[in-house]
Amino acid sequence: MSIDPKTAMATADDVAKLVGVSRWTVNRAFKPNASISPKSRAKVMAAAEELGYAPDLLAASLASDRSNLVALLIDDFANPHKLQIIEQLTRILRGHGWDTLLVNTLNAADAPSALLTASQRRVDAAVLIGVQFNDQELESALGARRVRKLILFARQSENPNTISICCDDQAAMTTLTDYVGEQGYTRPLFVAGPQTTSAHLLRKETFVSRWQQVHAQQLPFVAVPAYDPQLSYQAVADHLRTDGERPDILVCENDALAMGAMDALRFEFNLRTPDDIAVIGFDDVPQAATPQYQLTTYRQPIAEMVNALVDVLKGTADMETLNQFSGQLVVRASA
Amino acid sequence: MSIDPKTAMATADDVAKLVGVSRWTVNRAFKPNASISPKSRAKVMAAAEELGYAPDLLAASLASDRSNLVALLIDDFANPHKLQIIEQLTRILRGHGWDTLLVNTLNAADAPSALLTASQRRVDAAVLIGVQFNDQELESALGARRVRKLILFARQSENPNTISICCDDQAAMTTLTDYVGEQGYTRPLFVAGPQTTSAHLLRKETFVSRWQQVHAQQLPFVAVPAYDPQLSYQAVADHLRTDGERPDILVCENDALAMGAMDALRFEFNLRTPDDIAVIGFDDVPQAATPQYQLTTYRQPIAEMVNALVDVLKGTADMETLNQFSGQLVVRASA
DNA sequence: ACTATCTTTGCACACGGGTGCAAGTCTCAT
DNA sequence: ATGAGACTTGCACCCGTGTGCAAAGATAGT
Numbered sequence: 001m002s003i004d005p006k007t008a009m010a011t012a013d014d015v016a017k018l019v020g021v022s023r024w025t026v027n028r029a030f031k032p033n034a035s036i037s038p039k040s041r042a043k044v045m046a047a048a049e050e051l052g053y054a055p056d057l058l059a060a061s062l063a064s065d066r067s068n069l070v071a072l073l074i075d076d077f078a079n080p081h082k083l084q085i086i087e088q089l090t091r092i093l094r095g096h097g098w099d100t101l102l103v104n105t106l107n108a109a110d111a112p113s114a115l116l117t118a119s120q121r122r123v124d125a126a127v128l129i130g131v132q133f134n135d136q137e138l139e140s141a142l143g144a145r146r147v148r149k150l151i152l153f154a155r156q157s158e159n160p161n162t163i164s165i166c167c168d169d170q171a172a173m174t175t176l177t178d179y180v181g182e183q184g185y186t187r188p189l190f191v192a193g194p195q196t197t198s199a200h201l202l203r204k205e206t207f208v209s210r211w212q213q214v215h216a217q218q219l220p221f222v223a224v225p226a227y228d229p230q231l232s233y234q235a236v237a238d239h240l241r242t243d244g245e246r247p248d249i250l251v252c253e254n255d256a257l258a259m260g261a262m263d264a265l266r267f268e269f270n271l272r273t274p275d276d277i278a279v280i281g282f283d284d285v286p287q288a289a290t291p292q293y294q295l296t297t298y299r300q301p302i303a304e305m306v307n308a309l310v311d312v313l314k315g316t317a318d319m320e321t322l323n324q325f326s327g328q329l330v331v332r333a334s335a
Numbered sequence: 336m337s338i339d340p341k342t343a344m345a346t347a348d349d350v351a352k353l354v355g356v357s358r359w360t361v362n363r364a365f366k367p368n369a370s371i372s373p374k375s376r377a378k379v380m381a382a383a384e385e386l387g388y389a390p391d392l393l394a395a396s397l398a399s400d401r402s403n404l405v406a407l408l409i410d411d412f413a414n415p416h417k418l419q420i421i422e423q424l425t426r427i428l429r430g431h432g433w434d435t436l437l438v439n440t441l442n443a444a445d446a447p448s449a450l451l452t453a454s455q456r457r458v459d460a461a462v463l464i465g466v467q468f469n470d471q472e473l474e475s476a477l478g479a480r481r482v483r484k485l486i487l488f489a490r491q492s493e494n495p496n497t498i499s500i501c502c503d504d505q506a507a508m509t510t511l512t513d514y515v516g517e518q519g520y521t522r523p524l525f526v527a528g529p530q531t532t533s534a535h536l537l538r539k540e541t542f543v544s545r546w547q548q549v550h551a552q553q554l555p556f557v558a559v560p561a562y563d564p565q566l567s568y569q570a571v572a573d574h575l576r577t578d579g580e581r582p583d584i585l586v587c588e589n590d591a592l593a594m595g596a597m598d599a600l601r602f603e604f605n606l607r608t609p610d611d612i613a614v615i616g617f618d619d620v621p622q623a624a625t626p627q628y629q630l631t632t633y634r635q636p637i638a639e640m641v642n643a644l645v646d647v648l649k650g651t652a653d654m655e656t657l658n659q660f661s662g663q664l665v666v667r668a669s670a
Numbered sequence: 671a672c673t674a675t676c677t678t679t680g681c682a683c684a685c686g687g688g689t690g691c692a693a694g695t696c697t698c699a700t
Numbered sequence: 701a702t703g704a705g706a707c708t709t710g711c712a713c714c715c716g717t718g719t720g721c722a723a724a725g726a727t728a729g730t
Contacts, residue, residue: 009481009716011715011716011717012716012717013716021679021680022679022680022681023680023716023717024679024680024681024717024718025678025679025680027716027717027718028678028679035677035678035679036677036678036679037677037678037679037726040678040679049477052477052480052481054451054454054455054477054481055455055716055717056397056455056457056715056716056717057452057455057456057457057717058393058396058397058402058456058457058715058716058717059397059685059715059716059717059718060716060717060718061393061685061717062391062393062394062397062684062685062686062687062715062716062717062718063684063685063716063717063718063719064685064717064718064719065685065718067393072437077418077419077421077422078621080415080418082418083412083415083417083418084412086412086421086437087412087439090437090438090439091439091441094438094439099436099438099452099456100436100437100438101434101435101436101437102407102421102425102435102436102437103425103429103434103435104422104425104426104429104435106426116389117392117434119389120389120390120391120392121392121393121434122391122392122393142384142387142389145387146344146387146389229621229625230621230625263625263626263627266626266627267626267627286413286564286565287622290564290565290598291598291601291602292598292601292602292627344686346685346686346687347686347687348686348687356709356710357709357710357711358686358687358710359687359688359709359710359711360708360709360710362686362687362688363708363709370707370708370709371707371708371709372707372708372709375708375709390686390687391685391686391687393685393686393687394685394686394687394688394715395686395687395688396687396715397685397686397687397688397715397716397717398686398687398688398689398714398715399687399688399689399715400688400715
């Protein structure tokens with residue numbers, strides 16, 4: 001083996017010595033647009049390969065004040081949609097030269113500490129996704145202030161210190177509400193997620209107010225404490241057992257809730273979807289397309305949104321359109 | 336706002352100046368077991384809070400040769416089991432002071448490049464999980480040699496440069512094989528994942544050879560190109576359509592394949608589980624417990640395995656037992 | 671051959687903190 | 701009061717690379 005991993009890694013100085021140039025020439029060889037002659041670069045690269053040299057990104061970050069690191073804060077692992085987002089985010093960011101620090105935030109109280117850690121790693125940005133984060137803490141928490149860019153992904157925010165990249169939830173839910181009405185449903189039950197005080201989705205509010213506006217009818221809802229199919233199963237089952245009048249459609253804040261709800265209908269009450277009770281979700285997770293769910297849902301343009309994130313990181317984003325992405329209704333059998 | 340994020344971050348020197356001590360005293364205040372008087376520490380912490388100071392982990396990594404960073408390489412996002420592993424790994428590692436760099440490796444050819452990036456960030460270890468990684472590349476790839484510790488998680492390896500933390504797959508599959516026999520099944524079909532040449536699971540081999548040993552019977556199998564329920568659905572459907580004799584149980588390399596297979600049985604052939612064909616999986620993903628699957632499966636002790644990873648990182652691990660974890664058979668309705 | 675111009679290379683200084691040791695300070699028994 | 705021993709603090713040097721500028725080298729036109 002030519003390189004002994006026990007010995008110290010080769011540095012640019014080592015390569016420089018071997019080639020007979022200065023250290024700076026070596027580092028330039030590794031920069032795409034650096035001013036260096038093709039000949040020097042070739043010699044450097046050859047020597048680098050021989051020594052197993054690769055530039056130290058830590059030292060580079062320290063010196064340059066850019067880490068090419070993005071922190072991703074997630075607290076919601078029961079929701080399969082997160083896996084999709086993680087996949088696309090890590091893949092696309094990596095394609096543009098950013099690495100991803102994945103931080104599992106245990107709960108809202110833990111988020112400030114997670115942000116602090118991220119800031120100590122000098123991340124170029126921290127992306128909060130599905131995190132239950134208190135808007136006030138976004139102001140006061142030390143970590144929040146230390147992070148260069150604070151980005152809420154797939155979630156709205158009124159906090160001016162924050163950049164929000166998301167769908168126009170109101171427009172999306174309006175589309176969905178109208179669809180529900182057009183299909184002739186008259187007794188919707190909204191299945192909502194955690195009722196946080198801030199940084200939350202406007203889906204329930206939009207659906208309820210839009211429905212009320214068109215149908216002049218108050219709507220009941222169920223609140224599930226987390227975006228977890230099992231909790232949704234429980235909550236929906238409990239609700240249907242206690243409440244007298246049966247809804248004809250469950251409008252769910254996302255697919256995780258929708259799938260749990262649908263399971264409850266089927267296995268607790270032996271009800272069929274959509275014949276007995278229809279179900280509609282949000283996110284279009286992979287499981288939504290499987291034959292047992294065939295879930296009608298709304299798909300967010302995640303890849304586009306991640307590309308917008310890249311623009312934000314590069315500083316070339318159009319800040320006006322960042323929270324106005326529009327997705328599409330995916331009609332399947334469930335509603 | 337007391338801290339302007341646009342201005343430079345406070346450094347230990349700034350805090351030192353404010354308190355009237357040396358920089359080293361400031362840094363000591365942030366180390367749990369450093370030699371510093373409680374009084375100094377209190378003064379330092381107060382000043383630090385005032386200035387919004389927190390130690391720079393990049394600079395610390397550079398100077399100390401420990402990054403407290405672990406790279407996690409994953410290429411298999413269609414498998415919901417990955418989400419469980421990611422969740423536990425990030426949570427437990429964070430509890431012990433390690434951060435996680437999540438790298439989405441596109442395919443086997445991409446893994447060396449991902450490892451190289453990780454090594455450039457000076458990760459303390461790179462954890463390969465479910466990655467289709469060529470064993471030869473584990474020898475030759477630059478990134479593989481530059482990484483301090485190379486760990487295969489939930490996967491065996493014969494490569495001596497590699498540390499493998501996993502179940503005793505043979506023992507697990509033997510348990511499972513015997514269970515299948517005891518339940519009276521006589522025509523198993525094995526549903527296998529990608530047939531890579533190395534670093535793969537020994538589940539198929541173990542099941543087939545064990546079955547053959549006991550029942551003196553050759554076994555058919557299906558190979559699915561990825562651990563993706565949809566691909567499993569297709570492969571199983573195709574197989575059952577073409578092959579004449581119908582198996583009485585599908586033994587699947589993991590739950591992702593098992594769920595896809597079960598869907599195929601139900602929706603392509605209108606067969607019921609386990610009455611018409613039983614199904615058995617591996618991993619015990621959350622979905623396996625839902626009423627529509629009720630999947631009999633084998634649960635690996637992920638938390639224990641992650642704790643072993645922590646021991647490896649700390650250098651206190653018992654290397655002998657690292658690939659001999661044992662999980663448990665979870666019997667549900669599907670087989 | 672000589673100068674104007676462009677390209678390539680080298681360098682001082684900076685980034686923020688860790689390590690091990692030596693000097694300084696304090697405590698307490700004598 | 702004094703000295704041994706324990707606890708605190710300060711310091712020189714190092715980790716590996718980026719930045720902007722100045723010097724050196726190459727190129728082309730006359």
